[in-house]
Amino acid sequence: MSPSLTRASSGLLEDGRCISLRGARVCAGDGRRLLSIEELDVAAGERVVVTGPSGSGKSLLLSTLAGRWPAGLRFTGERRASFTRLGTIPQRGLDALHPLSPLGRQLRKVTGRRPDEVVSALAAVGLTDPDLRRRRPAELSGGQAQRAAVALAVLTGAPLVLADEPTSALDHEARDRVLELFDSVIGEQQTLVVVTHDPAVAEALATRHLTLEAGVLAEIPARSGEVARP
Ligand SMILES: Nc1ncnc2c1ncn2[C@@H]1O[C@H](COP(=O)(O)OP(=O)(O)OP(=O)(O)O)[C@@H](O)[C@H]1O
Numbered sequence: 001m002s003p004s005l006t007r008a009s010s011g012l013l014e015d016g017r018c019i020s021l022r023g024a025r026v027c028a029g030d031g032r033r034l035l036s037i038e039e040l041d042v043a044a045g046e047r048v049v050v051t052g053p054s055g056s057g058k059s060l061l062l063s064t065l066a067g068r069w070p071a072g073l074r075f076t077g078e079r080r081a082s083f084t085r086l087g088t089i090p091q092r093g094l095d096a097l098h099p100l101s102p103l104g105r106q107l108r109k110v111t112g113r114r115p116d117e118v119v120s121a122l123a124a125v126g127l128t129d130p131d132l133r134r135r136r137p138a139e140l141s142g143g144q145a146q147r148a149a150v151a152l153a154v155l156t157g158a159p160l161v162l163a164d165e166p167t168s169a170l171d172h173e174a175r176d177r178v179l180e181l182f183d184s185v186i187g188e189q190q191t192l193v194v195v196t197h198d199p200a201v202a203e204a205l206a207t208r209h210l211t212l213e214a215g216v217l218a219e220i221p222a223r224s225g226e227v228a229r230p
Helices: 058-066 103-111 115-124 130-134 142-156 172-185 199-205
Strands: 004-007 017-027 033-043 047-051 074-081 086-089 160-164 191-195 208-213 216-220
Touching (some): 033 058, 033 191, 047 058, 115 130, 142 172, 191 199
Parallel strands (some): 004 074, 047 191, 086 160, 160 191
Antiparallel strands (some): 017 033
C-alpha cells in the first residue's frame, strides 16, 4: 500500500482535528515493523505528551506526525494533516537555530515577522535584554537557546509544534521555566506534541498522555478525580 498524504490547503480537518492517522505503520528496510498505530486523532489546541521506554518509537511517532521519515524507513497507511507549516523544538535549542546568525535578525528572516513582533516574542520567553537579540545563538546558554527555540515556534504560528525531549538538556529550574513558557506562549490554537522521559513534563503540560511500548501506542487515561485541563 502506498502512503496517503492528504493535506487540506488550510484550516482543520473535519471535527477540528489537526492530524489524523489510520492504520499507520513504519517499517525498516528489512520489513521489521517499528511503529504501528491503528487510529490517532489529535485536535487543535491539545497538549499531548508522549512517554515510553528508549527505542519504543517516540521519535518515529514525531516523524510520522511531521510526515518526514528517516531515509530507509517505509511509511504505509493514511496520514491526514490540516497544516503545511510545522514548528519544532529540539532537545537543544541551538539545533533549531543557525548558530552564527544574530538571534533577532535570524528570527525576523526565518519567520518574516516584523521587528516589534520578534521583540515581543523574545520578551514573552524572558529574553528582554537587547544584547541577547544581537548575540549569535552559539553565544547563548542552553536555557536561553531553548527559550529562543520556543520563541521561534511561536513566531512561525505553525498549527502543530513538535518537541523532542525539549527539557532533557536543562537543569530542573530551567526545565520548569521552559514548561511554564510552553503553557503560556504557545497559542491556544497551536497543537503541541511533546516526547519526554520526564514524568514532571507530562504532569505539568499534558491535556492528553500517550505512551508507546514496542511501537504500539496506548492512551493513558486521566487519573480519576483529575480535572481535565482545558
Ligand atoms: N533509520 C532507522 N533504521 C532502522 N531502525 C530504526 C531507524 N530509526 C529508528 N529505528 C528503530 O526504531 C525503533 C524506534 O526508534 P525511536 O528512535 O523512535 O525510539 P525512541 O522511543 O525515540 O527512543 P529514545 O527514547 O531512545 O530516543 C528502535 O528500535 C530503533 O532502533
